[in-house]
Amino acid sequence: MTTTSARPVWEEKPTFLGQLGKGGSLAVVLLLILIPLYCVIITSFSTQASINEAGGIVIFPAHGLTLQAYSEMLSGGVVTRAMIIALGVTLAGTAVSMVVSVLCAYGLSRQNSLGHRTILLTFIVTMFFGGGLIPTFIVVANLFNGYEQYWALILPSAVSVFNILIIRAFYMSTARDLIDAARIDGAGDWRILWSVVLPTSKAVTAVMTLFYGVGYWNSWFNVMLYMPANESKWPIQYVLYEYVNQGAFMPGAPAAHDVAGHAQPAPLALQMAVVVLTLIPIMIVYPFMQKHFAKGALTGAIKG
Amino acid sequence: MTATITRNVKAEAGDDVRRRMTWRVRLRHDKSLIIMTLPALALIIAFNYLPMFGTVTAFQYYDYISGFFASPWAGLDNFRQLFRDANFWHALENTLLLSFVQLALYFPVPIALAIMLNSVLSSKVRSFFQAVVYLPHFFSWVLVITLFQEMLGGAGVLNHFLRINDLGTWDVMTNPDTFKYLVTAQAVWKEAGWGIIVFLAAIAGINPSLYEAAAADGAGRWRRMWHITLPGMRGVIVLMLVLRLGNALSVGFEQFLIQRNAVGAGVSEVLDTYSYYYGVVGNNYGVGAAAGLFKGVVSLILILAANKVAHALGEDGLYRRSK
Numbered sequence: 001m002t003t004t005s006a007r008p009v010w011e012e013k014p015t016f017l018g019q020l021g022k023g024g025s026l027a028v029v030l031l032l033i034l035i036p037l038y039c040v041i042i043t044s045f046s047t048q049a050s051i052n053e054a055g056g057i058v059i060f061p062a063h064g065l066t067l068q069a070y071s072e073m074l075s076g077g078v079v080t081r082a083m084i085i086a087l088g089v090t091l092a093g094t095a096v097s098m099v100v101s102v103l104c105a106y107g108l109s110r111q112n113s114l115g116h117r118t119i120l121l122t123f124i125v126t127m128f129f130g131g132g133l134i135p136t137f138i139v140v141a142n143l144f145n146g147y148e149q150y151w152a153l154i155l156p157s158a159v160s161v162f163n164i165l166i167i168r169a170f171y172m173s174t175a176r177d178l179i180d181a182a183r184i185d186g187a188g189d190w191r192i193l194w195s196v197v198l199p200t201s202k203a204v205t206a207v208m209t210l211f212y213g214v215g216y217w218n219s220w221f222n223v224m225l226y227m228p229a230n231e232s233k234w235p236i237q238y239v240l241y242e243y244v245n246q247g248a249f250m251p252g253a254p255a256a257h258d259v260a261g262h263a264q265p266a267p268l269a270l271q272m273a274v275v276v277l278t279l280i281p282i283m284i285v286y287p288f289m290q291k292h293f294a295k296g297a298l299t300g301a302i303k304g
Numbered sequence: 305m306t307a308t309i310t311r312n313v314k315a316e317a318g319d320d321v322r323r324r325m326t327w328r329v330r331l332r333h334d335k336s337l338i339i340m341t342l343p344a345l346a347l348i349i350a351f352n353y354l355p356m357f358g359t360v361t362a363f364q365y366y367d368y369i370s371g372f373f374a375s376p377w378a379g380l381d382n383f384r385q386l387f388r389d390a391n392f393w394h395a396l397e398n399t400l401l402l403s404f405v406q407l408a409l410y411f412p413v414p415i416a417l418a419i420m421l422n423s424v425l426s427s428k429v430r431s432f433f434q435a436v437v438y439l440p441h442f443f444s445w446v447l448v449i450t451l452f453q454e455m456l457g458g459a460g461v462l463n464h465f466l467r468i469n470d471l472g473t474w475d476v477m478t479n480p481d482t483f484k485y486l487v488t489a490q491a492v493w494k495e496a497g498w499g500i501i502v503f504l505a506a507i508a509g510i511n512p513s514l515y516e517a518a519a520a521d522g523a524g525r526w527r528r529m530w531h532i533t534l535p536g537m538r539g540v541i542v543l544m545l546v547l548r549l550g551n552a553l554s555v556g557f558e559q560f561l562i563q564r565n566a567v568g569a570g571v572s573e574v575l576d577t578y579s580y581y582y583g584v585v586g587n588n589y590g591v592g593a594a595a596g597l598f599k600g601v602v603s604l605i606l607i608l609a610a611n612k613v614a615h616a617l618g619e620d621g622l623y624r625r626s627k
Contacts, residue, residue: 132596
């Protein structure tokens with residue numbers, strides 16, 4: 001798929017109208033996704049004058065671009081703290097999820113090992129039936145005292161059975177011959193996992209890291225459930241919800257300290273800067289992972 | 305190749321021997337494997353199985369201090385209250401309506417996109433298109449809805465354009481009547497691109513000689529799509545349909561919670577939000593859990609039934625018939 005494949009000889013020549021229709025539809029789809037992103041990013045860099053002239057979201061910035069909104073947002077205060085919290089929860093959560101999932105996937109990957117069928121069934125049952133929202137909330141908040149605890153944002157959703165099944169399918173197909181060879185050479189299971197399986201299954205590891213990481217970065221409802229009242233513990237998604245989506249007044253936003261003669265960043269630019277900040281980690285990681293999607297996620301998902 | 309075969313034979317012989325060993329020997333042999341599954345097992349038991357047993361709440365007058373074990377039993381009172389509540393039936397109706405609208409308007413989109421993209425020859429165009437349309441899948445719902453708000457909301461780009469051209473305003477984001485189409489549009493924007501992955505894989509699995517033979521027999525572009533591409537995707541389409549039907553009672557929970565203030569509870573209340581507002585916000589854990597249990601049981605029945613239908617159609621569905 002890396003080179004342009006030629007049109008097969010038996011295929012008829014495309015009509016001009018057909019090409020136009022197809023190209024047009026693809027372009028429309030691309031624009032529907034890219035235009036909103038462009039507008040938000042440009043507005044976050046816009047000056048108050050540009051925003052006034054555009055009457056809101058800026059499409060063509062007439063009065064230059066500025067980093068003011070970002071320096072304001074990242075010089076301490078609600079947004080800075082929320083970014084640090086979100087990064088911390090994401091890093092810790094992804095680490096926990098990956099270690100637990102990789103171990104479990106390998107532990108279940110050998111046919112006929114003792115108990116592997118029972119354990120597998122225990123996991124699969126949870127894909128079909130769950131306790132529901134209220135009992136989960138009671139278990140986390142009441143039984144384990146997780147209210148306003150950061151672990152409540154991580155542990156209840158740390159294991160995805162679906163992801164474990166994908167990793168397991170990958171280990172059972174791609175890495176199988178190597179595992180068998182290592183076993184015949186007398187290597188123990190921890191050794192095989194560390195020096196045979198992990199180095200040969202980087203694609204699935206990368207994709208799963210992305211899936212878990214994005215899940216933690218984007219988690220919003222958990223915050224609403226377990227720490228809705230404690231603003232100092234909110235990660236960035238909840239700050240985005242409260243101050244941008246619902247339009248609540250952000251404490252420490254420019255109006256609070258009007259210094260005469262000091263140009264203030266526009267409120268809308270500030271809001272859009274928050275939007276862009278929630279986008280940045282995804283935009284950074286995404287290009288590295290994108291090439292693995294077809295390989296890693298697919299083979300597993302379809303065969304699993 | 306031969307090396308692989310002998311190795312597999314050896315491994316299989318090893319399995320046979322292992323089956324005849326006592327469990328004590330097997331335990332010593334597989335100890336590390338079992339230990340590796342324990343952390344995941346512990347988390348699943350704590351946060352999936354405990355809540356499953358926690359559904360007893362649905363049969364209790366739950367109070368926070370007594371907990372699961374000491375709260376007084378309510379019998380079927382919670383369910384009686386639930387089924388008498390008009391809001392619950394309204395939430396169920398909304399859930400089914402929104403599910404149906406999404407099935408009709410969302411489901412065909414990734415299939416059409418995949419077929420269209422597959423006919424593009426240039427690999428550069430293909431991978432650029434894929435890179436862009438997969439992206440929104442990784443955005444949070446808060447972000448997606450904020451983007452929609454900035455584009456289509458009262459102060460957004462669309463209405464600004466309408467206002468300066470004296471065309472009036474059209475506030476899509478707060479209109480309850482069009483809410484079902486709005487949320488479907490949001491779901492399409494966020495997930496339809498990512499949804500094409502499985503369909504592209506299915507198309508890639510179709511034997512190209514089928515197309516050549518059909519073309520030689522005089523079948524045109526559209527006939528080939530109808531008689532080869534679509535039947536080749538049938539298995540995956542049925543699988544996706546089974547999943548969709550099995551999840552008919554879970555339509556975008558966060559999506560509705562976030563937009564509840566904008567359009568009101570009337571059109572945005574679904575079973576999940578009902579359970580949340582009744583239970584967590586309204587402190588009526590028993591009724592909230594009863595609504596959750598109702599949803600869980602019906603979902604389970606739906607997914608098993610949908611899978612039966614898939615088997616009747618001769619497809620694998622979610623799990624295979626015999627294994």
